[in-house]
Amino acid sequence: MLPYVYRITKYDPADRNAHGHYTGDQEPVSDHGPVEAAYLAAVAAFARDSEVDLLEIREPQVAGFVNFELEAPVDGYGLAGLFPSGLADYHDGARVPVAVGLELVRAMLRGNGAWCRLEAPGRFFVHVGYDQYVYMGSTVPCERAMAGVFVERLDASPYEPEPEPGEQRPADDDFWAAVDLRIPRDGALLLEERPVGNLSRWHRLTRDGIGQVRAGLAPRACLTVWPGLSADLDAVRRAFPEYGLVELVWQDQAGRITSRIGDEEQYGDLAALLTGARAAAVLPLSTDERCPLFTAVLPDDDGVLRARWRTDPAPSDLRWRLLKDFRPGQIRTGTVTSIQNFGVFVDLGGIDGMINVAELSWGHYDHPGQIVRVGQQVTVEVLDVDMPRERMSLSLKALQEDPWQGFQQSHRSGQVVSGEVTKLVPFGYFVRVSREIEGLVHEKDPADVRVGDEVRVTIVEIDPARRRVALSREAPA
Incomplete structure (x- = not known):
């Protein structure tokens, strides 16, 4: 001011x-x-x-x-x-x-x-x-x-720009990587470039051509990414609503993409424009009905977003707003929302992350449901944030003490220990030698051993790099 x-x-x-x-x-x-x-x-x-x-x-x-x-x-x-x-x-x-x-x-x-x-x-x-x-x-x-x-x-100009709520997504490298992932293998997406209010330029985005399109965009332009145009022109004609403003976007036989806005009184004129078109789409202008894939604004060459434009965020943009605040190494608390064979999903305040089965516990378990339950509050460490794929990897065991450190200090090769048989396999059986560590006794068809038996075994080898303990039922000499 x-x-x-x-x-x-x-x-x-x-x-x-x-x-x-x-x-x-x-x-x-x-x-x-x-x-x-x-x-x-x-x-x-x-x-x-x-x-x-x-x-x-x-x-x-x-x-x-x-x-x-x-x-x-x-x-x-x-x-x-x-x-x-x-x-x-x-x-x-x-x-x-x-x-x-x-x-x-x-x-x-x-x-x-x-x-x-x-x-x-x-x-x-x-x-x-x-x-x-x-x-x-x-x-x-x-x-x-x-x-x-x-x-x-x-005191002030009535046209003084007012900051709008929410953070605008920049069209940075992560944005373009996310767009690239959504381009069909043999198809295309539709990019709307708005360098000036009320003026749109249209581009066909393919995996081979996205870089060329990106290089030719106007500075600080607003971008909206839509699903690709449809070659089924009859379906496009049926897509006109009963009433309301729409924007017809069509590609002619020369490859040029054009758009025109009209309401129910112009629907007939708009439909006539499809004659000879290669592909087209009918886009609603109502914010409540628009469903783009992404929106963003181009930052300056130094990566700073100085434009004051604001786009109506797509669902992907809302997830970006949440995900961008997460960094590897952060400690977060959330709620378990789903348990699958491959891992556990945790809600961290509107955005989900996944704990892979390998990151749930240092100890052995047969199913993730033995470690956590749906609705349980857990504290996790963020391992990785993949912005283009909108994924976040979490770990529960990263916040637990590594049992191997203590096991190495308190055990040695040749030491005899007692433990419970936890699992039989064709080439032997596993024995729990500490609360969270199991070792393998290599023994073909051990007929006299059952799960639950208490046995005495000899530590043959401790391999901390591979987190393995080799055992034998033979007593040390």
Whole structure:
């Protein structure tokens, strides 16, 4: 929040009623003449007073399916000639001279179709609101009279960006690895790139082509990954709902992917676009009905996510928010939710991790249900976090004392010990030689031994690396 914020208008404050509404005869559109020039002169003067030469474009938009401006947007959204590469240079974070910033303000005053915030971070901003209200902020006072407009001091701009709850997923290496894992072996996914509000570009994502697509994306673009387009065009036609806004996305025979938005009154026109299409999909625009696979925002080249865009998170993104706070070596407490032959699943506050059977206990057991039960609270160590696969490996025994350390210190080869027979196998039988360690007696078809028998055995060899103890029923010489 900058200390000096002003509202710049052509409306005389004396012509406001008790509720602050303007009652004069000024029209809420640009005159494309001297009043518009007065606005631009005021912005230029404020920028000079603030010693600003460059402005950053933030949260750029263009006119979409619904337009709230009083004037109709124009072709090119008023951006023609402002950027060397056209819309490719009109993106969040792009830095432009004040002269270009003034032309952007002009386009916004005229309702040409482009809108953005203009900022010199920490020093200056320009926000163009509806009905010819302009808001500017600075670190220095700019209170001199401006010909043709009125300057009023405010506490804050109503267009000040407000931080949204939740953490935005960045389109980092883990994100792209997760996307790659979801691409069908012989198929494709659909990527929606939104470099500017209300403007989408579409890409077909294949395993061979994902790197090329990634390299060509606009800086700080919002990304949404959808299931691939369907070649069953009859099924696509049947996918139109009874009513509501939808977006039809289709690929023509040349491979170009295009989209168009319409409601129930345009469904017929949209369906006609499928004639000759290679593949297509009908995507709902309602947040409650949209089911993308992933969403993310591109970070800057240094890996920092500076864009303030927020996407509506997919279920995978919500799991990412939970999983990203886990690190190998952390100690966490959770609740056992499921017991399977291969391991145990533990809920760690909305995200599950798995304890493999080898990580449940140092001791021998036949089934994980002998170690834990469903609903039991357990404390575990995080062994590994696989972000692309959304998996987390846990260990219960990592927090228990390794019994082999004590066994090595208290036992030696040739020592005679007593233990209980725990299991018979074709090549011998196992004997519990300590509370959590069992050794093997190699003896073919031991007819005189039963599970549960107490026997005396000789330690032949202790192999701590392989965690094995070889035993014999022969007494030492």
